[in-house]
Amino acid sequence: MVSESRIKSDIETLSRAPRNSRENPGHHAFAAQWIAREFESIGLAVSRQVFDIPDQSPDRTGVNIIGSLNEGSGESPIVIGSHYDTVPNSPGADDNASGVAAMLECARTLIESGSSRHITFVAFDAEELQHPAQGLHGSTAYVGAMTESNRPSATIILESVGFSSSIIKQQLPGSFRFLFRRAYNALKLQKFEANSLLILSKGQGRNISRSLERSAQDASIQLPILPLEVPWWMPLIRNLRRSDHAPFWQADIPAVMISDTANFRNPHYHQTSDTAETVDVDLVTRAARMILNTIDRGDI
DSSP states (O other), rough: OOOHHHHHHHHHTTTTTTTTTTOHHHHHHHHHHHHHHHHHHTTOOOEEEEEEEEOOSSSSEEEEEEEESSTTSSSSSSEEEEOOOOOOTTTOOIIIIIIHEEEEEEEHHHTTTTOOOOOOOOEOOOOBBTTOOOSSSHHHHHTTTTTTTGGGEEEEOSSSSSOEEEEEEOOTTTTTHHHHHHHHHHHEEEEEEEEEEEEEETHHHHHHHHHHHHHHHTTTTTOOOEEEEEOSSSOGGGHHHHHOOOHHHHTTEEEEEEEGGGGGGOTTTTTTOGGGGOOOOHHHHHHHHHOOOOOTTTOO
């Protein structure tokens, strides 16, 4: 039931222009309003969370767009999230219209299939650097406002899931070869081809990661995976906390990040050339199918 054409259309709509709230406030506001309308048309209960972005002059706020499915079911929610803002001057087709499109398609498909699961879809704002402050402000605000009733049992963050290449080889930071043997061995078996998706996990999030990995092997999906599992003793260096999963980790909530690895593969990362034409829509589609398969099996 996942529609590749809907995903393609969503990526094209969002990436018509940069979505940075300081440099491109009009397009940023359009994106927020468009996502809210899409959530409403899908049939989700929509709310907005406004938060202060720190250290801004003049003062500036961000807004998370939240769509809830089966809220009030008594079940702890699953959170599926992706950020919708971009760096200045980048249309952000891969980073991160691809993630938003996959999230929206998961929501549509779950509604169409009559799912009874309690799932919260969140389009996070201010994930990117907000000079002079660092990023992740939308997800930090969301986690900070959580109560026990809406504390998720699992969180899946979609962060740049749409770039592949038959020419470019997949890269990882040099030390990762020794620190993450399972991911490196998987990459080696894949002959370093740039057509996989990385799943980054820590602690209890490893169960989510391995469930997603099983789904990725389904005959209808066949998605190569790089399983990057952070051991309990390892400090969270920058490359391990570069997206909206990090605040969930800090709150001891099981969370994973799914990514095409951004600058370790994509030459258009944070560039004006990050346009819809560079996105592998099939890769985004398979990412959505992997998540839906995992939810359908009840593994999370």
